[in-house]
Amino acid sequence: MKSAEIRQKFLDFFAQKGHQVVSSSSLIPANDPTILFTNAGMNQFKDVFLGFDKRAYNRAASSQKCVRAGGKHNDLENVGYTARHHTFFEMLGNFSFGDYFKRDAIVYAWEFLTTPAGLNLPKEKLWVTIYAEDDEAFDIWHEVIGLAPERIIRIGDNKGAEYASDNFWAMGDTGPCGPCTEIFYDHGAHIAGGLPGSPDEDGDRYIEIWNNVFMQFNRDENGVMHPLPKPSVDTGMGLERVSAVMQHVNSNYEIDLFVELLKAAAKATGVEYNQTTPSLKVIADHIRACAFLIADGALPSNDGRGYVLRRIIRRAIRHGYKLGQKGLFFHKLVATLADVMGDAYPELRSRQAHIEDALKLEEELFGKTVNHGMELLEQALAGGKTVLDGATAFKLADTYGFPIDLTADICRERGLSVDMEGFEAALEAQRQQSKAAGQFKMAAGLAYEGSASHFHGYSETSYEATVLALYKGS
Numbered sequence: 001m002k003s004a005e006i007r008q009k010f011l012d013f014f015a016q017k018g019h020q021v022v023s024s025s026s027l028i029p030a031n032d033p034t035i036l037f038t039n040a041g042m043n044q045f046k047d048v049f050l051g052f053d054k055r056a057y058n059r060a061a062s063s064q065k066c067v068r069a070g071g072k073h074n075d076l077e078n079v080g081y082t083a084r085h086h087t088f089f090e091m092l093g094n095f096s097f098g099d100y101f102k103r104d105a106i107v108y109a110w111e112f113l114t115t116p117a118g119l120n121l122p123k124e125k126l127w128v129t130i131y132a133e134d135d136e137a138f139d140i141w142h143e144v145i146g147l148a149p150e151r152i153i154r155i156g157d158n159k160g161a162e163y164a165s166d167n168f169w170a171m172g173d174t175g176p177c178g179p180c181t182e183i184f185y186d187h188g189a190h191i192a193g194g195l196p197g198s199p200d201e202d203g204d205r206y207i208e209i210w211n212n213v214f215m216q217f218n219r220d221e222n223g224v225m226h227p228l229p230k231p232s233v234d235t236g237m238g239l240e241r242v243s244a245v246m247q248h249v250n251s252n253y254e255i256d257l258f259v260e261l262l263k264a265a266a267k268a269t270g271v272e273y274n275q276t277t278p279s280l281k282v283i284a285d286h287i288r289a290c291a292f293l294i295a296d297g298a299l300p301s302n303d304g305r306g307y308v309l310r311r312i313i314r315r316a317i318r319h320g321y322k323l324g325q326k327g328l329f330f331h332k333l334v335a336t337l338a339d340v341m342g343d344a345y346p347e348l349r350s351r352q353a354h355i356e357d358a359l360k361l362e363e364e365l366f367g368k369t370v371n372h373g374m375e376l377l378e379q380a381l382a383g384g385k386t387v388l389d390g391a392t393a394f395k396l397a398d399t400y401g402f403p404i405d406l407t408a409d410i411c412r413e414r415g416l417s418v419d420m421e422g423f424e425a426a427l428e429a430q431r432q433q434s435k436a437a438g439q440f441k442m443a444a445g446l447a448y449e450g451s452a453s454h455f456h457g458y459s460e461t462s463y464e465a466t467v468l469a470l471y472k473g474s
């Protein structure tokens with residue numbers, strides 16, 4: 001089943017269950033400084049959950065464009081390394097605004113996954129997790145759905161940083177949140193990875209496909225949870241992950257939406273097409289995030305959202321460089337993306353020329369310094385060093401336009417680390433100096449002429465605060 005059919009099937013299924021089908025909102029949050037980019041289907045309904053806004057419907061379904069490359073949900077570091085993470089992905093979701101709650105949400109999800117009205121997946125391939133204390137969810141899965149108790153895994157919110165799973169979902173540090181139940185698909189014993197909640201859960205055998213969140217609280221700035229006016233439901237299913245399941249492949253990068261992009265990335269960088277080359281996967285992933293962000297009004301810049309976009313573009317360029325492509329190539333992938341996804345997202349076609357121009361300009365800009373930066377990096381690492389010193393990392397950022405996570409990414413590929421304390425110290429010294437001088441400025445030649453990104457809400461965020469916050473993933 002093609003991704004486009006799955007998307008349509010999902011929306012039709014929930015429309016039939018009385019849900020209003022709503023279009024994806026922009027990747028740039030309209031009026032919300034608490035998130036960097038739209039990171040989930042529920043974002044556009046945040047005020048409805050909070051009781052500040054009312055809609056003509058109390059059930060909705062959507063296929064939402066999401067970017068997770070900063071802030072609370074940040075998957076940038078996972079791209080190229082896992083089979084299931086993208087910076088840009090589509091989230092299928094059904095929502096109840098004070099209408100149905102746990103029982104119906106679970107029954108709908110199961111019906112969609114396991115019956116011919118939906119995807120008709122074999123039940124024995126599915127596992128679920130619930131929030132540790134949520135006995136109500138346990139009873140629904142066990143008694144109503146008929147799942148054996150050992151297939152229902154209880155997971156708390158205090159397992160420690162070494163565990164990826166967390167069954168208390170939150171949009172950001174503040175805002176709507178609640179316990180959740182997640183559905184996993186077993187891709188088979190030939191793939192490495194343990195059950196959710198086990199120490200080796202981070203493999204790609206059991207892949208989380210769908211999260212059903214029981215929205216019950218609003219977390220404030222002090223971490224205090226206030227009950228929402230009405231218990232609600234927010235669900236999210238990654239389209240690329242279900243497509244992988246339906247297309248009998250383990251990796252998202254092998255689904256229909258990615259094949260042509262990977263081929264185009266190979267052609268543009270001048271290498272053999274191969275679905276497993278990490279750099280090709282990164283480039284194919286990043287062109288989606290960058291093109292969709294620019295289509296929605298973002299432009300590369302030195303702070304806030306524009307800086308995140310710049311980081312993603314430069315990462316893609318560096319991966320092209322790694323494959324031996326030192327010329328301009330990245331903007332050439334927009335045409336293929338518009339072919340593959342333009343039916344579902346017409347903005348890719350109507351804004352194609354603008355997207356290409358913006359990417360090309362950034363390629364030209366970074367192209368001026370990337371060679372010198374790489375030389376500096378090689379020199380600094382010569383002689384079998386295992387740590388890159390902070391001063392060099394800073395010089396790479398300040399003079400050669402290497403965002404710190406890009407430098408860290410290069411080092412990580414070689415099993416090296418970056419002296420982050422040294423980097424922060426150099427940054428702080430620079431900050432003090434620039435405070436004295438009035439305003440922080442990137443080195444000459446790096447300023448982006450077209451940096452008139454129209455984002456609000458991040459204007460108070462300085463370049464260095466952004467860099468540090470993003471690096472720390474806060």
Ligand code: ATP
Nearest residue numbers: 068075084085086089208209210211236237238241
């Ligand atoms: P994971 O644990 O795999 O990182 P998550 O728990 O962070 O996923 P949720 O916030 O629950 O994800 O989002 C709902 C759904 O969106 C997930 O069940 C998954 O199918 C999909 N999804 C989340 N992050 C990504 C991503 N980076 N790329 C592709 N799909 C994603």
Ligand code: MG
Nearest residue numbers: 073074075164
């Ligand atoms: Mg995640």
Ligand code: MG
Nearest residue numbers: 164165166208
């Ligand atoms: Mg998860």
Ligand code: MG
Nearest residue numbers: 182208210211
């Ligand atoms: Mg989840």
